[in-house]
Amino acid sequence: MGYAARAQIVDNYDVLATLVARDAGLGEIGRHSLLITPRLGTRVRLGLVTTDLPLVAHTWRSDASVLDFCAVCKKCADSCPSNSIPRTTVT
Numbered sequence: 001m002g003y004a005a006r007a008q009i010v011d012n013y014d015v016l017a018t019l020v021a022r023d024a025g026l027g028e029i030g031r032h033s034l035l036i037t038p039r040l041g042t043r044v045r046l047g048l049v050t051t052d053l054p055l056v057a058h059t060w061r062s063d064a065s066v067l068d069f070c071a072v073c074k075k076c077a078d079s080c081p082s083n084s085i086p087r088t089t090v091t
């Protein structure tokens with residue numbers, strides 16, 4: 001159709017795929033900075049297409065259930081050997 005498009009795949013992203021996936025409503029970003037999806041958790045591999053095709057955007061809504069769970073879980077933070085994952089509440 002004449003619109004520019006680029007595949008964004010593993011190790012070749014021009015965008016932050018987890019943020020794009022979250023904004024697309026696929027899930028929420030957990031304390032460990034990975035996307036957590038409702039059905040598959042973090043067991044997803046992200047691929048996306050960027051384009052200048054005019055699209056209708058929808059409103060992103062935060063999934064409080066993931067954020068609330070992360071607030072009390074903290075397993076990743078507790079087991080991180082370099083203490084790189086914060087124990088403070090994610091927002």
Ligand code: SF4
Nearest residue numbers: 030031070073074076
């Ligand atoms: S705090 Fe728990 S639920 Fe949240 S990202 Fe870490 S391990 Fe997953």
